[in-house]
Structure formats: C-alpha cells, structure tokens
Amino acid sequence: MADPTTYRPAPGTIPTDPGVYKFRDKHGRVIYVGKAKSLRSRLTSYFADIASLHPRTRQMVTTAASVEWTVVGTEVEALQLEYNWIKEFDPRFNVRYRDDKTYPMLAVTLNEEYPRLFVYRGPRRRGVRYFGPYAHAWAIRETVDLLTRVFPARTCSTGVFKRHRQIDRPCLLGYIDKCSAPCIGRVSAQEHREIVDDFCDFLAGRTDLMIKRLEREMSTSAEQLDFERAARLRDDVGAMRRAMEKQAVVLGDGTDADVIAMVGDQLEMSVQVFHVRDGRVRGQRGWVVERSDDDSAGEQVGQFLTQFYGAQVDLDATVEIDDDRVRGESIPREVLVGDLPADHEELQDWLSELRGSRVSLRVPQRGDKKALFETVTRNAGEALAQHKLRRAGDLTTRSAALTEIQEALGLDQAPLRIECIDISHVQGTDVVASLVVFEDGLPRKSDYRHYSIREAAGEGRSDDVASIAEVTRRRFLRHRADQAPDDSGPTDPTTAESPSTGGSSATAAGVGGDRGAASSVAVIDEADTNPRPGIDPTTGRPRRFAYPPNLFVVDGGAPQVHAAAAVLDELGITDVSIVGLAKRLEEVWVPGEDDPVILPRTSEALFLLQRVRDEAHRFAITFHRSKRSKRMTESVLDGVPGLGHTRRTALVTHFGSVARLREATLEDISEVPGIGIATARAVRAALGGGEQ
Template identity: 75%
Template sequence: MADPTTYRPAPGTIPTDPGVYKFRDAHRRVVYVGKAKNLRSRLTSYFADLATLHPRTRQMVTTAASVEWTVVSTEVEALQLEYNWIKEFDPRFNVRYRDDKSYPMLAVTMNEEYPRVFVYRGARKPGVRYFGPYAHAWAIRETVDLLTRVFPVRTCSNGVFRRSAAMGRPCLLGYIDKCAAPCVDRVDAATHRQIAEDFCDFLAGRTDSLIRRLEKEMLAASEDLDFERAARLRDDVSALRRAMEKQAVVLGDGTDADVIALVGDELETSVAVFHVRDGRVRGERGWVVEVQENATLGDQVGTFLLQFYGEELEMSSGVPREVLVPELPDDHLELAQWLSGRRGSRVSLRVPQRGDKRTLAETVERNAAEALNRHKLKRAGDLTTRSAALTELQAALGMDEAPLRIECIDISHVQGTDVVASLVVFEDGLPRKSDYRHYAIREAAGDGRSDDVASIAEVTRRRFLRHRSDRVPDPAVSDAVEPDADNGGDLAPEAAIDPKTGRPRRFAYPPNLFVVDGGQPQVHAAAAVLDELGVADVAVIGLAKRLEEVWLPGDDEPVILPRNSEALFLLQRIRDEAHRFAINFHRSKRSKRMTASALDGIPGLGATRRTALVTHFGSVARLKDATIEQIAQVPGIGKTTARTVHEALGGAAIPDSPESPDSPPTKTPERTSQ
C-alpha cells in the first residue's frame, strides 16, 4: 500500500487550466483517469486526509504510485481526451457500465459478398450492421422469420453456404422461398445485396416507403392479370404490418431519441435506456454499476453519456437527434457539442418536462427501478463477496496484500497427444478475457508421452520469460542501475507501457497469485521455475481436484479452506475457467489434426494445400468423392497433384493423357517440409 504523500506534487506545480489526469501504480499501469476544469483544485482534493476520503477513492490513491496530467485548451478537448484514455487504458478504478445481462442483437454482415442475418452477442465489428438490442433471442428469431418471407436474405452460416454451393442444392429455406438461395445462383450478388439493404431499411424505420412500394407492385400485378404475384405481394404486405405491430408507437411525431433513466441507492445505480426510432421503441438496455464517490445524479449522467456514446457509435442506431436524461450534468453544453460531433449534426441534450416524452421517461425510470430490485435479489452481496474472497485468500495464504490479479494454468491432453495449456487471468475477482492465453506444449510434443509436471514448468517459464521481455526499465533510474537479465533482484523498476506504441503491455507486470491445477509436484515445479528466473514477488499455490486442497511450495501438508469459503469458491471458478479454456483449445487442435491426417504423406501436399483442400470441400469424405477435375479447381492444386491426391484417397488410377503441343510441361511441386 503506497503512501499518497510520497508522490504528491507540490501545489504550485499543478496548473489551474482544464485538463485530464492519470494515476499510475508501481508497475506504471493506469488505474484511474479523470478530467477537471481546474486541475489544481481537483488533484489537491485527492491528497486530503485518508480518513475523510470515500473508500473507493482511498483505495485508489493508496494503490497509485504517481500522478500525471495533460493540459488542454477547452473542456470539449478534455472530454474527448478522457474518453480516449479510458478506452485505451481501461483503468480499474473508473466506473464501467457493464450490462446486467448479455443482450442479443440482430446482425447483418454487409461486409460480405453475400450478406447474412443472424443473432449476435459480443463486441461490434466494422462493416456489420446491428439492430436492437432485444430482450430475448426468440424475439429476434420471430422477427427474422416474419421478414425473410418478404426479404429472403440468407441466414445460414458460411459453412452451410459453401456446402450447399458445392452440392448444387439449396437448404430447406431455399426450397420454401425464405432464402433467395444465392449459393446456387438463383440471384446474383448485386440482387442479394439489394434484398439485404431493403431488410436493413425496414428495421431502421423506413417502413412506410417499403409498404407503399409493395402495394404499387401489387396493384400493377393485378392490372396485368398476374393474380398469383399479386396475392404473394398482398401476403408480404400483411407480414410487414404484423412485424410493425410488434413495436409499440410511443411518440406520435416520429421522434428519434434515446431516453435514459438512473435509479440508485448509496451503493449501486441502475441505468436503463430505451432506443426510440421513428416514434417506436426499437430496443432497450440496462446496467447496474457501483455508485461513483460523491457524484451527483448529473455527474453520473455525464459519465454514462461519455462511455455509452463513445462505444456505441458502431450501432446502426448511432447517436439520435435527441437524448433525454433525468438531470443535466454541469458540462452539458460541452457534452452536447461532443455528441453533435459524433453524430455529424446537431444533438439536443435535455430533460423532458411534459407530454409524451415525460411519460415515456417515467416508464424508463420504472424499468430502471425494477432492474435494480431484481439485481439486489439475484446478486445480493455480490460486490462484498468478491472483496471477502480476496481478503480470505490473503489471510489463508499469509500474503502481504490481497491478490488483485490472479493467473491460473491448466494442462489438457489425451494420453499424451496434442498437449496444450491455458492461462486465464482474473482481476478483482472477475475474468479478464482479453489477457487469456493458449500454449502448445513443446517439450512433451516430441516424445509422445504425458508429463503434467514438465508441462506446467514449461508454461510457467514461458509466461514469466514473456513478463521479463515485456518489462521496460524506468528512464529515471536506468542510468544508475544496470538491468541484469539473469538476476531479478538487480532489475530497475519496470514500466508497463510500450514506448513505441504508447499502449499497455499486458504481461509487463506479474500476478499477485499464480495458481496451478494440481497438487504438491505441480506446485514445486512452478515454484522452481520462479526461483530459477529470480521472481520473488509472486505467490504460487496448487489446487488439487480430489479434495480441493490448496498446496503451498515447501509445505508437507495442504491448506484446507472451509467448504463454504468464498475464497475456495473463487479458486474453483478460476480453476474451472482454466480447464474449460484448455479443453476447448485441445478439442480444436485435435479436430484439425484428425481432419488432415488422411492427407499426410501425400507427395506434393504440404500444410497449405491440405488446408485449402479441406476448406474447399468441407471434409475429407467429400474430397474422396471428388473427381480429378474438381480437385484441380482448388487454387494452388495442379492436375498432377490432383491425380496424386485422388489415387492416394482410393480413387482409380487414370492414365496420363498426351499433352497438347501448346500446353507447358507439368511440374510436380516439391513436398513442403513439415
């Protein structure tokens, strides 16, 4: 625990201009980012008596080891810089708006040659249009089922699409006219893209023009006595009207707005957002977060707007013309200017006072209150549970401080084959999936035998060698202390920021606790590697599955945690997550090996060509049924190699045909070294 007085800057050195500041810990990680109209006034408040600070602020200033700031010209610049730094450094003490559940979206991959529609959860990708979020996945599927009758865009995966194209037959949806079947060239790429764009236009709210167009086509077909087409268009119009009826009209003037409500107590705040487009509720979202210290309702609104519209720009809805909030933050003019820049046109940020918008805001507020009540009932004590688990671990293992960063490794194999390992990372009791890593074991792979102890030693060595390579000497002491790669005790203080990119290095700092899946032998193997590398500030334990015993290096008896212990529950979660991650990687690696094993040893067929063949035909079984001409159509496969593959897989040998005088001689490619 650091003493804030050791890094407190002299008050006269802090400017009184607006700016953005960063607190860093001893490993140079950014732990908090903030902005201020007056940097001197704001930063001085952090160095008051610790007893008078909010608990979260007190923990932050004692975790930090330095503070730095950047002066800007205007508050809008400060707002933009704060957002950029929060997004880049992901500081652990900044409030993060996490969904209280995972909301499904409707995604349309406009970046593909043949766009497809599917249910999606996760980070948004460029070139993909998203609609929603929806409360339930079945609501998306019901909507898609209605709309594909009118807009037959493909909904199949890329694998099914390629398989149908190879067989020359569409899937069931193609036969029942719920897919235009571009896989078998019923429509070309341009026509299918137009269908996808009409699908997106309807979901984006441009419904009236589409219905009017279909009604005109229906009347024209009726006048031409094409009654079958007219009846089909009539059914299409009915399907579109049914889809529209599922979205209630809440604002009759066709307003585009986001309505935001915040309801909270002294510990947590619930945030609810209704996305209203063209007067209809297109989606809703909710979050439950810890209350910011000494923050007013306006301050919380400002923080939410900065994070939400900074991250959600890629959504199809984007930033609307109006943002309705329960209270305006102090810097609402700067926020409105920033939102207008994100949208590209003027955005109104205001509090609804009367009429339909005020009524809708009250409805959103009731939803936020209900979400907070559900969260309290479902996850009562969750915030204190993680803290209790880390505190219990600290006491049980005799650590100087709570293990805020825990890493765990697990080994997976089948009778010594395809040996792999996983490393998972938990920070503050929560998984940090961006730092997860896979390892293919090198030492055990050559002899075909399983040695979990040696595998754990290898993974431990590779992980902490990466830690050593990522460390950067502190310029302030690099001239006085010569870093020694073989002696961890003589290293200068490290920086976790890459000087070339300016971004944090994920493994430039060690974990507080390193967990291995296993008992005494595994723990001793990991501890021996750390001793060899001179790593002395990392605690190592093993969690044995049989009795859930916790083993410490050098101890003959394990530590037994109570069965109802929050610390044991946290260790089990971490170990199970490492096991799941390792199993998934092992299965994928084993599947790839078994798929390509039938092609091993064929002359002229290296890894790249094997992959190309399996990708093109979908499986080795289909490759066996292919003719030489079909195999030769795969990019990179000549006719001679195609004949070799065909014969090696059991096909009948075909005599060489005489080459024409104009054709160049065929050269057998050399076999790729494996």
C-alpha cells in the same frame, strides 16, 4: 496501502486548464482516467483527507503510485481523449458500461453478394448492418416472418444456399413466396440487393413513404384491372401495418430520440436506454454497474454518454457502409436524460460532430416525453431490484473467497491477481502448458498464455515437475524483462511464450484505441517521456507481465510446488506466494510445509481455487488437442507424392483436422492454395478415400 501524499504533485505545478488525467499504480498500470475543466481543482480534491473520500475513490488513491495529466484546448477535446484512454487502458477503477447480457439483433450481411437476414448475438462484424437490440429473439423472428412476405429476402444459411443452388430447386420459403429464391436465379443479385435495401429502409423507420408507394401501386393495378397484383399489394400493406403495430407508438410526432434513465444507491447504479425511432420503441438496453465515487447525477450522465456514443460510433465504423443514415440511427436527433452534466453544451457539440447534424441534449419537462422518461426510470429501478436479488451473493462470495484464501495461507493481502499453470500431454508427447489469470476472482482472458514445452525430460514418459519448472521460469523471466526500463525484451530463448486470447483478439497487441486525439495535445508531465520500469516506451502502456501475481497456483502436489518455488528462489523473486492444488483430495500444498492445508469442502476459497485450476486445465487441453491434431494430420500425409512441408501446413491450416480432411471432396482439397487436382487425388488415396 500507499500514502497519497508520497506522489502528490507540488503546489502550483498543476495547471488550471482543461485536460485529462490518469492515475497509475506501482507497476505502471493505468487504474483511473478522468477529465476536468480545471485540472488543479479536480486533482487537488483527490489529495484531501482520505477519510472524507468515497470508499472506491479512497481505494483508488491508496492503490495509485503516480498521477499525470494532459492539457487540451477545449472540453470537447477532453471528452474525446478521455474516451480514447478508457478504451485503450481499460482502467479497473473506471465504471465501464458493458452489457450484463447478450442482446439479440437482426443482422443483414450487406458484405455478401446475396445478403442474408438472421438473428445474431455477439460482437459486430465488418460489412454487416444491425437492427436492435431486441428484448427477445422470437420478436425478431416474428417480425422477419411478417416482412419477408413483402420483402422476400434470403434468410437461409450459406450451406443451405449452396445446396439448393446445386440441386437447382428452391427451399420451402421459395415455394411460398417468402424468399425471392436467388439461389436458382429467380432474381438477379442486383434485384435481390434492392429487396434487402427496401427491407433495411423499412426497419430504419422510413415506413410511411413505403406504404404510400405501395398503396399508389395498388390503386394503379386496380385501375388497369390487374386485380391479382392489386390484391397481393393490399396483403403486403397489411403485413407492413401489422409489423408496425407490434412496435408501440410512444411519441406521436415521429420523434427520433434515446431516452436514458439512471437509478442507483450508494454502491450500484442501473442504466436503462429506450431507442425511439419514428415515434416507436425500436430497442432497449440495460446495465447495472458499480458506482465509482461521489460524482453528481449530471457527472454520471456525462460519463455514460461519452462511453456509450463513442462506442456506438466505433461500431458503426466497422460496418463499412457508406450511408449517413446508418450513423443517424446510432446517434438520434434528441437525447433525453434526467440530469444535465455541467459541460452539457460541450457534450452536445461533441455528439453533433459525431452525428454530422445537430443533436439536442435536454431534460424532458412535460407531455409524452416526460411520461416516457418516467416509464424508463421505472424500468431502471426494477432492473436494479432484480439485479440485487439475483446477484446478492455474487460480490460477497468473491470477496469472502479472497479473504479466506488470505487467512488460510497467511498472505499479507488478499490475492487480487491469481495465476495458475497446468501441463497437458499424452504419454509425454506434444507437451504443452497453459497460464490463466484471475483478477478480483474473475477470469482475465486477455492475459491467458500458451506454452510449448521444449525441456520436458524422460523417454516415453512425461516429467511434469520439469515442465512446471520450465513454465515458471519462462513466466517470471518475462516478468523480470518487462520490468526493465528498455524495450529489449528477454534474451534467453526459453522465455518466448505464445500469447493466446482465450476468446479475445486483444492479447498480443494489447487493448486497441484511437490515439489520434492524444497526439495533438501538450503533455505536461515530463516524466511521461522518460523510460519507466514496466512501461513500453513506444506505446506508453504497461507490458502485460510487468507486474507479478499475488498468488501463483500450480496444478499438483508437493514436488510441483517445490520445483516452482526453487525457480523463484533462483530468480530472486520474493513477493509472490506459491501453492499447489492436488486433484486427489484437493489439498493445498505450501512450499516448505510437510503437511498440506486442508480447506473445508464447503469453503468459498476452495471453490475459487478449483475454478482457477479447472480453467487452466481446460485451456491446456484445448491447446493440446489443437497441436496434436496438426501433428497427426502432418504424419498421415508424410510420403504423399508432391506434398512437402509447406503444402502439408496449408492443408492442416485449411481443414484443421484429419477427420475434416477425410470428409473433403477432391474439389475442396484442390481449392487449397498450391494443391492441384493430381495432388488432391494423392491425398485422398493416402487417407483411404476414393475419388469423389
């Protein structure tokens, strides 16, 4: 445990200006980011008596090894810079308002020639407009089913759309007039886009004008004795009204507002947001997060608004739709909260700047808005109670598992960062390895790595011990290189590893972020401009492997453990504990011990080690299958006339496997860049297929 007085800035050196500060640990990682009206007043509070600090704050200041700050001109700039740094560095001690579940949304693919409506879960994609989130997917399908009668837009997948275009016959929805059937040319691309635009306008809340327009057209058709069209318009108006009735009117004056309520205790806090558009609840979201420190309710509201609306604007920027109305859907005209932060005027100005028009931030005092806020507060309280019932054992279990591992292995501290490696091959061919990382008992997939083994020994068989030694050497040579002050990187060619996201696209480049706001401010701490071990001088961020794990786990028994331990001894690394987990009896092997450590079958420590080992095995198997599939595809295609290495690589990349390539038609194969129809025929012949 570090002593905060060892890195406390000298008295009088901290400015009294507004600014943003960050704490770093001994490895250079940013572990906390905050903002303050007066940097001196705020930072001095962290160096008071440790016993008087909130437990989480106390843990943060004793984990940190340095503090630095940046002065800004206004508090609005501080808000923006704080959000950018939290997004860029992902500090472990900052409260991150991430959803505890994936909410379904209604997606409209405006980036396609014929836009499509469908239910979607997951990250937002460019060129797609989203409505929601909704509490249930069935609510979206029910709404779409009602509205496609009025707005017959396409809802089919790309495959179905292409198939019906080929057979020149619409699907069932086209026959019952719930789709305008653009697949067979019943409407043009422009006409179909106009239908989709009207659909989006309706869901965005511009309903009254649309209903009035349809009613006028209905009256005109009746006067012209076109009773069939008038009846159809009447049914359309009825369908639109039924869709609107499913969204309860909570604010009769057609208010656009977000109602935000927070309920918490000493450890956790529940946040609920109701999105009200045109007086109706259009969506609802909720979070349960750990409380960071003793911040007041107003300060917690300010932190949430900064992160929530900053992220919303970032998501809107990926949509690539040049429409100010879309931005207005993310940031409403009113934000209703339970407590105002001290800098609420600056926060209000910042929100107004993001929206492009005035935003009101206030506490509801009376009437319908007060009643709705009380409803949202009750929802937040119920969500917190349900979370505690559902997750009561989760945090306790993880803490207990880490403590048990510490006690069973005689470690100096609980292994907050665990890394595990596993080898995968088939009879010594296509040998690969994986490295997975768990922090605080949870996987950190952005730090996962793949390795292609180039030093595996043996003829016709695999030498797992040599592979374990190679991967261990490459991982810790990278650690030693990343700790160096310069950015030269490793010189040994065996140290190059393949970064892999494990489901995240941020691995190789680190967590992205807009640092434009930081470039216009003055840096007070001059040490920030000097090279520091483990810090990339070009980005100012810690290198991924500049800090070692507390526990290094290898998949195997005594030989594998001894091989990894010998590598660490060779490199002079003494602050990493190594164990091996053997699959047969789940023994835990420790270097230098003749007998393994036997953990009880019901032990939470054993369960966590098994999770780490199984994740490494899964990750290695996935990479091995991919590599083997590409090799098999290339070997099958050897000798095909006109097909060299470049074209084989293009085919492998395009189709991914031999099975998919065998199923491809001549037309599909000839669509690959560089592959003509003659070469496609040769490929089909090599794979045992005829012309299609």
